[in-house]
Amino acid sequence: MAGVRRKGSDTRAEIQEVALELFTTRGYDATSLREIAERLGITKAALYYHYDSKEAIIRGFFDERVASFDELIAWASAQPRTPELPAEIFRRWFAVTAEAGLRMARFAVANHTAIRDHAPDEGGARERIQRIVALIGGPDATMPERMRISMALLSINFAVMAGQGLGASDAEILSAAREAAASLLRDLLPDYVTD
Amino acid sequence: MAGVRRKGSDTRAEIQEVALELFTTRGYDATSLREIAERLGITKAALYYHYDSKEAIIRGFFDERVASFDELIAWASAQPRTPELPAEIFRRWFAVTAEAGLRMARFAVANHTAIRDHAPDEGGARERIQRIVALIGGPDATMPERMRISMALLSINFAVMAGQGLGASDAEILSAAREAAASLLRDLLPDYVTD
DNA sequence: GTCTATACCCCGATAGAC
DNA sequence: GTCTATCGGGGTATAGAC
Numbered sequence: 001m002a003g004v005r006r007k008g009s010d011t012r013a014e015i016q017e018v019a020l021e022l023f024t025t026r027g028y029d030a031t032s033l034r035e036i037a038e039r040l041g042i043t044k045a046a047l048y049y050h051y052d053s054k055e056a057i058i059r060g061f062f063d064e065r066v067a068s069f070d071e072l073i074a075w076a077s078a079q080p081r082t083p084e085l086p087a088e089i090f091r092r093w094f095a096v097t098a099e100a101g102l103r104m105a106r107f108a109v110a111n112h113t114a115i116r117d118h119a120p121d122e123g124g125a126r127e128r129i130q131r132i133v134a135l136i137g138g139p140d141a142t143m144p145e146r147m148r149i150s151m152a153l154l155s156i157n158f159a160v161m162a163g164q165g166l167g168a169s170d171a172e173i174l175s176a177a178r179e180a181a182a183s184l185l186r187d188l189l190p191d192y193v194t195d
Numbered sequence: 196m197a198g199v200r201r202k203g204s205d206t207r208a209e210i211q212e213v214a215l216e217l218f219t220t221r222g223y224d225a226t227s228l229r230e231i232a233e234r235l236g237i238t239k240a241a242l243y244y245h246y247d248s249k250e251a252i253i254r255g256f257f258d259e260r261v262a263s264f265d266e267l268i269a270w271a272s273a274q275p276r277t278p279e280l281p282a283e284i285f286r287r288w289f290a291v292t293a294e295a296g297l298r299m300a301r302f303a304v305a306n307h308t309a310i311r312d313h314a315p316d317e318g319g320a321r322e323r324i325q326r327i328v329a330l331i332g333g334p335d336a337t338m339p340e341r342m343r344i345s346m347a348l349l350s351i352n353f354a355v356m357a358g359q360g361l362g363a364s365d366a367e368i369l370s371a372a373r374e375a376a377a378s379l380l381r382d383l384l385p386d387y388v389t390d
Numbered sequence: 391g392t393c394t395a396t397a398c399c400c401c402g403a404t405a406g407a408c
Numbered sequence: 409g410t411c412t413a414t415c416g417g418g419g420t421a422t423a424g425a426c
Contacts, residue, residue, distance in 0.1 A: 011391085027308045029224030032419065046392050048421065112356075113222040113305050126360040133361070143363055147371035150357035158353045161307075162345035165321040166328070168338055176342035183378040206409080227401065239402080241410050249402065 024107045028114035069128040076135045086136045087192035152181040207245045219302045223309035264323040271330045281331045282387035347376040
């Protein structure tokens, strides 16, 4: 595998792919650039041609995520606040986060501490989620309500954590997440039903 | 603060305290021994008088946890399998994990990747949780059921994650966890009721 | 666009004086 | 029980040839 380089220069994408896998399995801190480079059959130095730093690599991942959160926030903010809106926001959130399968969820679960530290300054994922909680719960939501909404939003991550070690398949994890979210929102969003 | 050393030799306990705080806020990998030592006004080398390695420090934390899990497993295994047993196991689990407040839960949330890697060989927290899931769900539990049980067991950790950034108090986080667990177990454990 | 070679720093850990 | 000094190693990052 080492030494064989292709010409098409999708190298940047390949670095992302390998980094995503290693960050997910070993964790961001425990993954060295040498490891990433070795897997690709290139050297550490070559990495620096494509990315300015190790942080720049991880930043690429949640910048994507954050961008899709922003889209959802923008859409939701522009809607008239009908009784059905909260459930629809949640449905879209779930679709967005489950979009790329469980890869991103697994990455987020393994690296949420690193993500917090390396977040794009002022306005990381944490703040976005808070805003979506507010959009779903409305201005008068109590803390217990906001907690339930927040936990429902994170249900995919939770299911990933629970499914780890239980040998659950991706489909089983996803449906458990859906089910858990439905339980949490049952009293709060009567119009939110599973499937 | 630096330089002032006390004689009573509670140093070992102080190291644990500082390490717990730093591991929780910065993460295990991102916390250096020098940082821990500096906070205590001693040097890195002095740390090695009290602990053999960095890993030995973190191991102390979840060894406690794991020991209390083992107690619960032993107790549950010795009980006759009545219909009320599953709910009672869960109640005890919740009491045990919430016992020391949220300090341990926060630590576990911030370091679950590190915990996985540094687990006491063959039989970390992951395996314990699986066994407790089996004890609650019984031998015939389906995967969706086991997922729900597993998520209920982890509900304190989930509530901590959700509460972070929401500004929830410890009491609010705990009651959200209790509520979430009740939702997840509602259909499964009819005799489990919140408070 | 990718390499070799290297600088520099901090890490965890050890030795031995006090 | 704590110190100074130091080791070996690996981390991120850079310079400059090809």
